[in-house]
Amino acid sequence: MAEARCMKCKKQVEVKDPKEVVMKNGMKAVSGVCGTCGTKVFKILGKK
Numbered sequence: 001m002a003e004a005r006c007m008k009c010k011k012q013v014e015v016k017d018p019k020e021v022v023m024k025n026g027m028k029a030v031s032g033v034c035g036t037c038g039t040k041v042f043k044i045l046g047k048k
Contacts, residue, residue: 004043006034015041 015032
């Protein structure tokens with residue numbers, strides 16, 4: 001399960017419907033929705 005920081009809730013939350021994406025610079029990230037409030041959340045993972 002992925003976790004990311006929600007800027008609306010101001011805490012680490014569980015990511016609902018996580019999708020791994022690759023940004024323009026080649027770094028991986030997880031994009032999804034906050035499980036608490038429904039706001040979009042995003043977490044950069046790195047180049048791994």
